[in-house]
Amino acid sequence: MSAARQLSLEVNGKRHNLQLDIRTTLLDALREHADLPGTKKGCDQGQCGACTVHVDGERVLSCLTLAAQVEGRQVTTIEGLQTADGVMHAVQTAFIEHDAFQCGYCTPGQIMSAIACIREGHAGTDDDIREYMSGNICRCGAYPHIVAAVRDAASRLKTERAL
Amino acid sequence: MRPFDYLRAQDTAAAIAEAGKPETKFLAGGITLLDLMKLNVERPARVVDITRLSGLDTIEVSADVIRIGALAKMSKVADHAGVREAAPVLSESLWRAASAQLRNMASIGGNLMQRTRCTYFRDPGAYSNCNKRNPGSGCAAIEGINRNHAVLGTSDACIAIYPGDFAVSLVAFDADVLVRGTVARRIPIDEFYLLPGQTPHLEHPLSPGEMIVGIEIPRSAALKRSHYLKVRDRASYEFAAASAAVGIEMEADGRTIRDVRIAVGGVATKPWRLRAVEASLKGKTLDESTLRAAAAAAVEGAKSSGHNAFKIALVPKVVARALMTVGDIS
Numbered sequence: 001m002s003a004a005r006q007l008s009l010e011v012n013g014k015r016h017n018l019q020l021d022i023r024t025t026l027l028d029a030l031r032e033h034a035d036l037p038g039t040k041k042g043c044d045q046g047q048c049g050a051c052t053v054h055v056d057g058e059r060v061l062s063c064l065t066l067a068a069q070v071e072g073r074q075v076t077t078i079e080g081l082q083t084a085d086g087v088m089h090a091v092q093t094a095f096i097e098h099d100a101f102q103c104g105y106c107t108p109g110q111i112m113s114a115i116a117c118i119r120e121g122h123a124g125t126d127d128d129i130r131e132y133m134s135g136n137i138c139r140c141g142a143y144p145h146i147v148a149a150v151r152d153a154a155s156r157l158k159t160e161r162a163l
Numbered sequence: 164m165r166p167f168d169y170l171r172a173q174d175t176a177a178a179i180a181e182a183g184k185p186e187t188k189f190l191a192g193g194i195t196l197l198d199l200m201k202l203n204v205e206r207p208a209r210v211v212d213i214t215r216l217s218g219l220d221t222i223e224v225s226a227d228v229i230r231i232g233a234l235a236k237m238s239k240v241a242d243h244a245g246v247r248e249a250a251p252v253l254s255e256s257l258w259r260a261a262s263a264q265l266r267n268m269a270s271i272g273g274n275l276m277q278r279t280r281c282t283y284f285r286d287p288g289a290y291s292n293c294n295k296r297n298p299g300s301g302c303a304a305i306e307g308i309n310r311n312h313a314v315l316g317t318s319d320a321c322i323a324i325y326p327g328d329f330a331v332s333l334v335a336f337d338a339d340v341l342v343r344g345t346v347a348r349r350i351p352i353d354e355f356y357l358l359p360g361q362t363p364h365l366e367h368p369l370s371p372g373e374m375i376v377g378i379e380i381p382r383s384a385a386l387k388r389s390h391y392l393k394v395r396d397r398a399s400y401e402f403a404a405a406s407a408a409v410g411i412e413m414e415a416d417g418r419t420i421r422d423v424r425i426a427v428g429g430v431a432t433k434p435w436r437l438r439a440v441e442a443s444l445k446g447k448t449l450d451e452s453t454l455r456a457a458a459a460a461a462v463e464g465a466k467s468s469g470h471n472a473f474k475i476a477l478v479p480k481v482v483a484r485a486l487m488t489v490g491d492i493s
Contacts, residue, residue, distance in 0.1 A: 005169075022166075022167065022168075022169045023164050023166065023167070025197070044201070045198055045201065046194060046198055046265060049262065049264060052264055058238075058267045059263060059264045059267060060264050060267050060268050061264045061265065061268065064192075064193050064194055064197045064198060064265075064268065065193060065197075065268070066169070066190075066193065066197065066212075068169050068171075068212070069190075069193070069212060069214060113263070113264065116263070117263065120263070122263070130398075130399070131398075131399050132263050133263075134262055134263075134398075134399035134400035135261070135262020135263050135264045135265065135400055136262075
């Protein structure tokens, strides 16, 4: 075993002081040590997108990130989207309204990715959404509904910003 | 995963000094390194995290060159307005690679060091024989499932493909890799990738402790009129079945080719420049039949291992289509 190291991670605005083997990925740190199992482990090889989280506001894969690498950075997971009074993020609402999942395992990653996709300005057309959401695999094949949800959320967020 | 010591480098000099020690690897985006560490292909004793080094993530487009820092993220370079204007092929080869998440993580320096996706190389548990992993142990791919293996630049020791996209465009446009160790030096990108020959475990001419600090691409008219065509098994988030980085410059008459650059990816053991095809096109009139005739020579010397024969048929079509796109021939 590598020596355990004291790491301080900031996740969803809350500080977690964790004693971790240096080999621990951000994904395992979240799920196994920070009591945040919303982020899912699919392939654990950077090929499926189920483990997508935001680091300093950008979408990344937590399975190919060492927990040590995000010290001093802001991590956001699916658990951090809801407001304090329980209001869901517009993308979460859109996924429910459009039935954009079947088994739901890839959904947290899809939602984290979709929020970034919209913020990056890559949700203007269905082709754009398909291209810039391609890093999130859905084995149930809910893709048409996922595209619809992202498109709808993008236009709602645009309207909200305009108001 | 083998246990390792993790160090966070405070400056470039310290990182280089640390990396000169045995069994040490630089960690940037982690895409290749952590993936291969999980698979027990990479087994460093020490990992030097260079992601917090300052001043290595800049992107500069000057009158003569484009200079990109080694720690610039793929997504930032792909989206950079100056790069897109001066060098469409660089932007296109980046955003057609990997996924949005991986492009946010992956650094340009790490991208150059991306290792092969050969399934036998990646699976030491099942296949002990891999000349890249264990020199002299043989090659499981040559007699194995080799649909995604190289047809150009191969040897009887290794047929593993260089899988990247960005380096293909760099090779087409004569980039230099800027390296710092005990001295600073620049390596022409074509020499930065070694042919497997009998030593497939040697992939780059880097010495221990040398660090990629950036790349420099000379600007040209052909670079401004350039394109990256990537053909693959699915529409996105997939390695190339065959790809072409091309650029063209026309004479004042608008019909005669003055300069043309072509390199192909997804088919060779290194990013593969097609100098003979380029030479055969210079001074010729730009039309479809000329392009198709010249592109036929793209696979000269190609060798099939069985399942990958389709690549030999595919490459000339990809080269011709990419050139027709930059040449505005529909």
